[in-house]
Amino acid sequence: MEKIRKAVIPVAGFGTRFLPATKATPKEMMPIVDKPIIQYIVEEAVASGIETIIFVTGRHKRAIEDHFDYAPELEYALTKSGKEEYVNIIREISDMADFVYIRQKEQLGLGHAILMAEHVIGNEPFAVLLGDELIINNENPGIHQLIEVYRKFGKSVLGTTEVPKEETYKYGIVEGTFIEDHIRLVNYLVEKPDPEEAPSTSAIIGRYILTPDIFNALKRTPFGKGGELQLTDALMTLRKDEVIYSKDIEGIRHDTGNKLGYIKAIIDFALERADTKDFVRELIINKARELEG
Numbered sequence: 426m427e428k429i430r431k432a433v434i435p436v437a438g439f440g441t442r443f444l445p446a447t448k449a450t451p452k453e454m455m456p457i458v459d460k461p462i463i464q465y466i467v468e469e470a471v472a473s474g475i476e477t478i479i480f481v482t483g484r485h486k487r488a489i490e491d492h493f494d495y496a497p498e499l500e501y502a503l504t505k506s507g508k509e510e511y512v513n514i515i516r517e518i519s520d521m522a523d524f525v526y527i528r529q530k531e532q533l534g535l536g537h538a539i540l541m542a543e544h545v546i547g548n549e550p551f552a553v554l555l556g557d558e559l560i561i562n563n564e565n566p567g568i569h570q571l572i573e574v575y576r577k578f579g580k581s582v583l584g585t586t587e588v589p590k591e592e593t594y595k596y597g598i599v600e601g602t603f604i605e606d607h608i609r610l611v612n613y614l615v616e617k618p619d620p621e622e623a624p625s626t627s628a629i630i631g632r633y634i635l636t637p638d639i640f641n642a643l644k645r646t647p648f649g650k651g652g653e654l655q656l657t658d659a660l661m662t663l664r665k666d667e668v669i670y671s672k673d674i675e676g677i678r679h680d681t682g683n684k685l686g687y688i689k690a691i692i693d694f695a696l697e698r699a700d701t702k703d704f705v706r707e708l709i710i711n712k713a714r715e716l717e718g
């Protein structure tokens with residue numbers, strides 16, 4: 426069985442929900458306390474054994490490239506002013522993995538973004554991580570849970586979770602048959618169905634292990650919802666040729682792709698960190714008292 430060495434992280438989206446913050450700053454660079462969202466995603470991949478990160482980027486995303494590059498002037502200035510502890514923090518970011526950047530010239534959908542990475546992936550299975558969802562599981566990172574299923578069956582694996590029925594319109598929805606605890610054999614997939622048409626409430630949460638056969642499937646799949654080439658549709662095409670599995674990911678999930686989820690993520694993270702938790706806890710308690718009058 427081939428090792429999963431490469432991960433594709435699409436980062437070309439406009440981040441419309443966070444305007445004006447995202448007018449000149451990539452949404453992936455928005456911080457949760459003091460670390461940009463994209464760094465959490467890369468750390469999850471690296472902790473799962475990924476060696477090469479392929480960013481599919483677009484215009485106005487240079488800050489992401491700079492973030493994962495060395496910053497010699499900054500290191501020099503920090504050293505000179507006796508702040509060596511920060512030098513390691515910023516250097517480790519660039520040493521985590523090999524980084525490759527591919528420009529997606531047109532925004533034609535998630536499926537199209539994945540197709541852009543074909544020549545860098547070649548003929549091996551790979552991971553996909555979407556930046557809008559943070560999955561926290563320190564014992565077994567989200568994408569690693571899918572790699573474990575891949576190691577067992579050697580086929581594509583989609584990361585899922587149960588969502589409320591009224592939210593199916595936000596996700597790719599998977600209908601499948603349980604073959605083990607938390608693992609399904611996928612029968613049917615549909616992108617963002619209305620609740621009354623959804624075949625289940627098992628939603629894809631931005632983590633995938635894909636066999637390289639997905640590239641041919643993408644090329645054979647017509648553009649779908651929103652006039653975009655949908656990865657979910659291509660998975661349905663692939664499903665006709667080979668089996669696909671889904672796995673309910675265990676961990677705490679934060680949907681940072683919308684304002685409310687983002688605010689909640691910051692509060693949750695701040696309540697965990699040694700340097701912020703006492704302050705934030707007290708702040709929340711006092712605020713709650715104040716609000717209750």
Ligand code: G1P
Nearest residue numbers: 535557595596597629630631657
């Ligand atoms: C994408 C996928 C969708 C998936 C979702 C997870 O949609 O197309 O199938 O459920 O990510 O975050 P997006 O949220 O990018 O519109």
